[in-house]
């Protein structure tokens with residue numbers, strides 16, 4: 001429910017400046033194939049430049065390239081200077097991301113524009129982020145009114161809204177504004193968790209990601225200030241995850257793959273179990289619950305039943321006994337077509 005299919009982990013920080021949108025689209029083709037091979041038959045992509053994710057979705061749907069079924073947001077809406085703007089260059093190289101919007105009227109127009117160019121959902125950047133330069137990870141960046149406008153406009157158009165939100169006040173305002181899924185949700189406090197539960201807002205928390213950023217991030221080009229931000233919130237996010245699970249908040253499986261290598265998505269299952277989910281809850285977060293949270297887009301997904309797409313994976317052992325089996329998928333079928341089948345004699349025993 002949270003990938004960046006056109007991103008590569010080794011193009012972080014300043015390295016991102018020399019990557020063109022066409023290059024991102026080409027990387028997306030390779031990343032999509034890897035992710036399908038890892039057993040993920042549907043992805044929700046939340047943020048891509050130049051509508052490269054829209055193009056990739058259409059290419060996969062037409063049979064031109066191989067990958068998971070994609071539901072995509074296109075470029076994420078954010079404030080000038082915020083998490084979803086471009087803050088790496090000094091003013092003399094002034095650059096603004098295509099989806100920056102300030103004030104309710106600009107937000108409204110941007111939602112309509114992103115719908116026009118083919119997105120399946122809207123992503124907004126409610127608070128600061130770990131990987132953005134110059135902002136505070138907990139600081140709110142869109143006002144309640146801006147978020148309410150984005151939600152009203154998107155819902156009128158039949159699109160759900162995902163909000164990137166680490167900070168406490170931004171999470172609460174996003175939920176109050178009617179946002180459907182809170183991405184990261186790192187610093188949600190007891191009130192935020194209670195509000196999510198009351199309003200049926202969904203937490204989509206990337207709790208494996210922290211391990212990769214802290215061990216490999218510097219090599220990938222992640223800025224020192226971003227590594228510092230990750231150190232400040234990584235553990236807190238996992239503690240929030242545990243509290244949200246205990247409180248009964250609806251939780252989905254979102255990894256932020258793209259920040260870490262595509263195809264390693266399954267590594268998050270074990271973290272979700274380590275931090276409070278039952279194995280079945282973690283599996284459902286990636287299947288039945290995710291399909292439900294997608295709304296009408298998920299009608300034919302998330303279960304093995306008559307009338308649903310035949311999206312099936314197989315592993316060698318029992319994933320309910322050892323959830324890490326889901327990191328080593330041996331068989332992948334998407335919509336009735338087999339894309340992976342390792343050593344049949346071993347699999348069927």
Ligand SMILES: [Zn+2]
Nearest residue numbers: 002004046256
């Ligand atoms: Zn992300």
